[in-house]
Every structure is written in structure tokens, then in C-alpha cells.
Amino acid sequence: MRGRVRAAELVGRGWLNTGGAQLRLGDFRGKVLLLDFWTFCCINCLHVLDELRPVEEEFSDVLVTVGVHSPKFRHEADAGALAAAVERYGVRHPVLDDPELTTWQAYAVKAWPTLVVVDPEGYVVHIAAGEGHAEALRRVIGEVVRVHEEKGTLHRGDGPYVPSAPEDTELRFPAKAVAVGGSVVVADTAHHRVVRLGGDGETVLAAYGTGERGRQDGVAATFSEPSAVAVLPEAVAARVGYDLVVADTVNHLLRGVDSATGEVTTVAGTGEPWRNGPTSGKATEVDLSSPWDLTWWEPAGGVVVAMAGNHTLGLFDPVAEQVSRFAGTTVEGLKDGPKEEAFFAQTSGLAATPERLWLVDAETSALRYLDTAGAVHTVVGKGLFDFGHRDGDAAEALFEHPLGVTALADGSVVVADTYNGALRRYDPATGQVSTVATGIAEPSGAVVVDGELLVVASAAHRLERTAVAVQEVVGEARQVVRPTTAIAAGAFTLDVVFSPPPGQKQDDRFGPSTRLEVTSSPPELLVSGAGESTDLRRELVISDAVGSGVLHVVAQAASCDTDDAEHGACHLTRQDWGVPVEVGAGGLARLALVLGGLDDQA
Secondary structure, three states: OOOOEEOOOOOOOEEEOEOOOOOOHHHHOOOEEEEEEEOOOOHHHHHHHHHHHHHHHHOOOOEEEEEEEOOOOOHHHOHHHHHHHHHHOOOOOOEEEOOOOHHHHHOOOOOOOEEEEEOOOOEEEEEEEOEOOHHHHHHHHHHHHHHHHHHOOOOOOOOOOEOOOOOOOOOOOOOOEEEEOOEEEEEEHHHOEEEEEOOOOOOEEEEEOOOOEOOOOEOOOOEOOEEEEEEOOHHHHHHHOOOEEEEEOOOOEEEEEEOOOOEEEEEEOOOOEOOOOOOOEEHHHOOEOOEEEEEEEHHHOEEEEEEOOOOEEEEEEOOOOEEEEEEOOOOEOOEOEEOOOOEEOOEEEEEEOOOEEEEEEOOOOEEEEEEOOOEEEEEEOOOOOEEEEEOEEOOOOEOOOOOEEEEOOOOOEEEEEHHHOEEEEEEOOOOEEEEEEOOOOOEEEEEEEOOEEEEEEHHHOEEEEOOOOOEOOEEEEEEOOOOOEEEOOEEEEEEEEEOOOOOEEEOOOOOOOEEEEEEEEOHHHEEEOOEEEOOOEEEEEEOOOOOEEEEEEEEEEEEEEOOOOOOOOEEEEEEEEEEEEEEOOOOEOEEEEEEEEOOOOO
């Protein structure tokens, strides 16, 4: 309740989920307004969508959530692509289309996702970045409701959400496919099931899952937005009693499927997203984080899992029933080297060969591979803010948010270049990238069946046989339009702002309740101050010899309920920032990133 900052007007290209109504800030007077700044490429934003569902239900008569969609990639600025994403991810509140980041800048947002609570009189009362804020939001909203009910400024009743009717198709936003004999098994994501199709890619032979969102095991199983399926080697399947492993993405689980009986069992994950804590141990006792793809890789002796949610690779051993971290540090970025030190960025596609584990990192638009010696190499990709559609030498080639990669028999790989609507081929023998097909509606994967390439055209809701015609595209290099932050060289203060919500406090009884990790790209941007600490304030020294770069900041904080001092629950919030900066005279000497609360020095 400390701040009395008037909320800015909501300005954009138009609105979705309102039945055509064009809304303004004044239309929400009398309601608690929750602004969710998101973009549909961002895995943390997708986590928040799911975290908000129970909060929205609990406060349904007083709270209106508005998703402010401020795109990162060019494709996300397309109105049709946004409408598809709103359906794909089950968004059940109004969405403001903000392609020019007008409202983003009016609220001084620095990261996806950011949440802003506006009271019934139109004042900003709480800001939070990242995920894990559900309990804090309950307390903040509850306090706002109490205050404004007493003042008589709270109005109860329905909000302006108007649902749209999705088209009836056999598949809905399928994500990945895998060949099983002469058939194809597909993750039918928006239908919350897994489907076996004939070799034609159309005829449904079997379905696993009822089609309802959930996490029930058994023959009448339920999934929540499954994204991928892996096939176990026959000898392994015989030992464990299931032959398919499903990346049950929104449930943060791996599920085993006996394709002969249809029996589904949970084989890894707790159902909670990983934010801190163990990264190895008994598979069903270790948190996972949005498993997006998975594949058996013989050199690893198990199923490698693309943990898109925390920018790592996991390893699942189905025989030992163990999970471990296989590669990555949880820092989002593009850094090669030993797999334990490498940075990944929302790895979303995997393809295994005996010598290499190929992968695509969606957020850095990168094609990379892991060799059998445990080293990570980048073939295509320049960083978090660089993308495009450019063929030729791999060192200069560009993708835009690729989600899939497929190994071909000739040693080359095909990349599902999702936001370019294209299939791209990389040939390690020549080091060249070429475009082999265009005009595909958000391809998210491909599979070879009987010598033919079937492409998962996710936004067209089908698998397609694509004519392969090699062409060369020499497109422009592009960068994310997100505004940079001007900072000064020399002594520089980084403040991560965090205030526990009403009814909670930071609890240091069992050690520090906060953690801060700071790195930069390039590393030379920071003369000093990189590394980890438990203090949310960090004194940095910025180089005057590096004109621009990215500050990578990972922060987390735990706060505990005060209504039960001995047994009160604790809640962990976490956010990864990649802040593009320009260094020069007149720039800021202090940067505040709000993890939760309000910046008193603003």
C-alpha cells in the first residue's frame, strides 16, 4: 500500500478475449487489476499463466487479469500468431496486443514476465518479476480487497473476458512426433493427449489420455500440454514395463506409457517446477522444469531431457529410476565449453546420433551439439537478442526461435525454424546452412517415416509431407526491439528489490533467504562484481571499453508465513533477467530490478 503511483493507460493495437470490445484503464475502475506482461516465446511467462489460474478463480468476482503481450521476436508481433498462442496456452483473460511495447515502456518493465497490481482507484500497489508469486499475490490482492471494501471503492461482479470457440480439428497445436515402426506418435499438446498415427500421418490408430487437462495415471490418464515423446530401447522397455516416455510439460513430469495396454505411470518429477533444491536423486522426488523434448542417447545411458524451464539438460535413467542434471547451470545464455559450465537458453529440441546430441536453444535461436567427451559447441547462434533468416556459412547463418531438430541419415540435420515458418538444413561436411522449405505454420519438429520427412506444422494442427527444394535465403540480421538501458561506466550499483507481501517475512533461521548471481555477455563488460552472493545488492564496476552487452541476473528470495511462526509455509520466488545495456556518459549509476514489492528509491 506504500506507493501512490498512478497506473498508466493501456495502449496497444487491439484486444483479444473481449468479444471485440476495446478497453481502457478506466473500464477496470472498482476492480483489482493484475497486469501480466508476457510474450509467448518465454517459458517463464507460460509458468506464470499456470500459476495465475487458481488465483484468478479464487478472486473471480473482484480481480481482472489483463495479459499485456509485448513481443520479443518479430513473429510474435503478428496478430494471428498471438491469437493462436492465446488459444494454444489456454489464456482465460483479456489480452492487450502491445506490439510496439508502448504499455511495456509506460510501466518501465525490464523483464518477461512482470506482474503489476493496480488497485480499484487506479494506483500501482505491487510489482513482481519472474515466477513463484502466487501466494504473494493472494496476500496482496486480499489486502487490497479488504482496504477498498471498507472504503466502498470495490465493485464485485464479472469481468470483461469473453471466450472464443476453437476450431474442431483432430490434432490441436501438436508439438513433436517420433517414429515407431511404420507409425508416428505425436504429442497432441492442446488436446492434452498423445496420439499414434498411421504412416500417412493422418489416420488415428490409438490415443493415450482422455483429452482433459490433468495428471491422473492409469488407462484413463490425463496430461497437461505434453510436448514430446521418446521411444525406449526394447531391452530397457522390457525391464521397466513401458516403452514410451512423455514430456508432460505443464505438469513438470515425465510419464511412462505402455503402448500395448495404454497404461500411463508417472516416472519422474514431483509436479512442482524446479526453482531450488536437489537436482539429482530418486526420479519421482526431484522437481523438473517444463520438460520440452527428450530422447534416448546411448552415450549418456539414458533419456536426455530438455528442461526448457530452467535452461538445463537433465538425464533420466528409467532402470535405476534416477534423475540427474546432465548439463547447464540454470543461467540463460550462450556459452560453450564443458557441459557442466555451459549456458543454455530454453532448449526445445533434441536429436541423438552416436557421436553427437544435437539441440536447438529457442531463446538464442541457436543450433548446438554436445559431443561424447562432454563439451558443448555452437554451430549457429549469436545471443539472446539476435535472430533472422539467413543461409550460407554457419558462422553467419541466423534462425528465429527454432523448436525442433531432426538428424538425417546423411549426417546432416534439419532444424524446425519455427518463427521463420521454415525448415533449414545444416550440413557438417560443408558447414553450410540452407533453407529447404518455407510457408509452414510454426513447424515445431520433424520425423523421418519410411524415408519421407513429415513436419509437425503446429499452428496448422497437422503433420505435413513437405516438398524439399533447396534454396538460399540471404535475409537481414535482426535484433529484439526491446529498449536498452543506458548505464555509466565505472562504479555501478545493482539492486534487486524484494519486500515480503502482507503476512510474510524473510526467514534466515536456516541460512540466507536470498541469492543473487550476476554475469555478463561479453564477460569483459564487468570489470568486477560477477559471481554469486546472498545479498540482493551488488556493487559492480562497468568497463568503459565495452560499448554494449547484456547483464545476466538471477535472483531468488524466500519468504515465510508469519501467522504460524513455527510451521508457516515458505515460498520461493525466482527471476532471470537478461538486461541489454549501452555504456556511456550520462547513463544510470544504479539499476533496480524489482523481484517483488516497490522500489522505494524510484
